[in-house]
Amino acid sequence: DAGVIQSPRHEVTEMGQEVTLRCKPISGHDYLFWYRQTMMRGLELLIYFNNNVPIDDSGMPEDRFSAKMPNASFSTLKIQPSEPRDSAVYFCASSFFMGQGYNEQFFGPGTRLTVL
Amino acid sequence: DAKTTQPNSMESNEEEPVHLPCNHSTISGTDYIHWYRQLPSQGPEYVIHGLTSNVNNRMASLAIAEDRKSSTLILHRATLRDAAVYYCILRAGGYNFNKFYFGSGTKLNVKP
Numbered sequence: 001d002a003g004v005i006q007s008p009r010h011e012v013t014e015m016g017q018e019v020t021l022r023c024k025p026i027s028g029h030d031y032l033f034w035y036r037q038t039m040m041r042g043l044e045l046l047i048y049f050n051n052n053v054p055i056d057d058s059g060m061p062e063d064r065f066s067a068k069m070p071n072a073s074f075s076t077l078k079i080q081p082s083e084p085r086d087s088a089v090y091f092c093a094s095s096f097f098m099g100q101g102y103n104e105q106f107f108g109p110g111t112r113l114t115v116l
Numbered sequence: 117d118a119k120t121t122q123p124n125s126m127e128s129n130e131e132e133p134v135h136l137p138c139n140h141s142t143i144s145g146t147d148y149i150h151w152y153r154q155l156p157s158q159g160p161e162y163v164i165h166g167l168t169s170n171v172n173n174r175m176a177s178l179a180i181a182e183d184r185k186s187s188t189l190i191l192h193r194a195t196l197r198d199a200a201v202y203y204c205i206l207r208a209g210g211y212n213f214n215k216f217y218f219g220s221g222t223k224l225n226v227k228p
Contacts, residue, residue, distance in 0.1 A: 004159075031214060033214070042218055042219065042220055042221075043154075043160070043203075043218040044218075045215060045216065045217075048214055048215075050214075055214075056214075056215065091159045091160075093159070093160075095214070103207070103213065103214060104162040105152075105160075105162070105216065106161075106162075107158075107159025107160050107161065108159055109158065109159060110158075110159055
């Protein structure tokens with residue numbers, strides 16, 4: 001398996017522009033997670049899906065952020081409009097329930113977003 | 117949110133064992149202890165997890181205190197490739213079992 005695939009790997013945009021980050025989870029995984037990592041706040045969970053349905057979006061910072069999962073093999077995280085403080089590395093991860101206490105999350109390589 | 121406390125950084129020599137500590141004094145009976153690590157410029161990767169008993173796998177060992185208020189990740193022979201940030205995470209039971217709180221982790225430096 002190719003692992004979790006994210007695109008683009010790097011994105012540079014100007015303040016006010018719309019940004020769309022993409023993720024393809026590992027085939028067969030029924031959970032998908034979006035994280036954001038910054039030096040100041042570390043690694044934060046933004047939202048996660050189970051069977052394409054958003055389960056918990058309490059980590060989404062504000063209405064400018066939205067995430068969708070139209071099918072089991074694709075998810076997007078959109079920021080509109082983008083702001084410089086959104087600059088971060090965004091990770092997508094996927095998992096499936098492996099048994100009691102064991103739900104390993106497999107992370108993608110991340111998208112480094114820079115908003116000028 | 118169940119919280120963990122880890123040293124900011126540690127240093128080790130190559131080929132020597134490394135003991136990475138984690139305090140989790142507010143752990144509940146259903147919380148599992150997970151360890152992940154993040155190599156430079158990569159996403160985190162799973163290392164090991166446990167509930168009450170010590171655990172071993174090909175990557176590491178996990179020693180859990182009897183009262184479960186602390187745990188130690190043991191790398192038996194550190195290599196340069198083990199230089200990473202190591203995160204100790206409490207995985208809650210119940211509805212929020214997928215919500216991981218990564219904290220700031222321990223940055224491990226391995227010297228040749």
